[in-house]
Amino acid sequence: MGNEEKLDEVHKRIVDQIATNMQLYGVPSTVGRLLGTIYYNKAPMTLDEMTEELGMSKTRMSQAVRELSENNLATKHYEKGVRKDKYSVEQDYYQTFISLFSSNWRRGISMNQTFHRKITHQLNEIIEDPDTDKETRKKAEEYLEESNNFLGFYEWLTRLVEFFETHEIFKHVPKPEDKES
The missing domain is CATH 1.20.58 (Methane Monooxygenase Hydroxylase; Chain G, domain 1)
Structure with a gap:
């Protein structure tokens, strides 16, 4: 296994740990996994990008984004020339x-x-x-x-x-x- 694959494995483990931590607060693991994914992306993501990254359905992704937003953890961003909504999460x-x-x-x-x-x-x-x-x-x-x-x-x-x-x-x-x- 090369270093790129090792780093990818570490990334997945970190996102899984964030999901596990979020479960301690009563948040479903899929929502925690999404939070970790957007967090480590370091830039706003579209629903399509999230769906591709996590391999979840667009419907479940929309629900997870809504749950993050309801908990004041995700923010919708508008970008000029971009037709799809993008979302970011709190970095602190x-x-x-x-x-x-x-x-x-x-x-x-x-x-x-x-x-x-x-x-x-x-x-x-x-x-x-x-x-x-x-x-x-x-x-x-x-x-x-x-x-x-x-x-x-x-x-x-x-x-x-x-x-x-x-x-x-x-x-x-x-x-x-x-x-x-």
């Missing part, structure tokens, strides 16, 4: 983590706040109904209190996400290059 590992962390947790926060509003309404109906027996009312009040505690947690989690998004985290946990300064 730290920002990639922050984007993925933030988008996943913001979805969770939103989902749980919506859930809280719905059950709060239902629990208040039970509590305020004069026909509700004492034991049921007491249990509904306990559920309402517990639900409000969860809401407090999600407010805290929102602040944590903002701590990452504003890069305040790096003042408390500096990047290696920031420590050397």
Whole structure:
């Protein structure tokens, strides 16, 4: 095996490792593989180029690009004279983590706040109904209190996400290059 083939093998292993790492964050391996492929391409790629590089269907590639975009990890680029959309990915590992962390947790926060509003309404109906027996009312009040505690947690989690998004985290946990300064 020549050096070019060895280097190609290393490249494939690196992209596979990125895919494995992305799975730790709940991202499908195909999306992680795509992220690694675009990252190491070092230039925006079209869907056709991605499909050829990864050997996946154009449909799956479109889904993977959409998932990267929804997680704020891919950006569409327009190039004059080029009729097809091109996509690039964040080149900063730290920002990639922050984007993925933030988008996943913001979805969770939103989902749980919506859930809280719905059950709060239902629990208040039970509590305020004069026909509700004492034991049921007491249990509904306990559920309402517990639900409000969860809401407090999600407010805290929102602040944590903002701590990452504003890069305040790096003042408390500096990047290696920031420590050397």
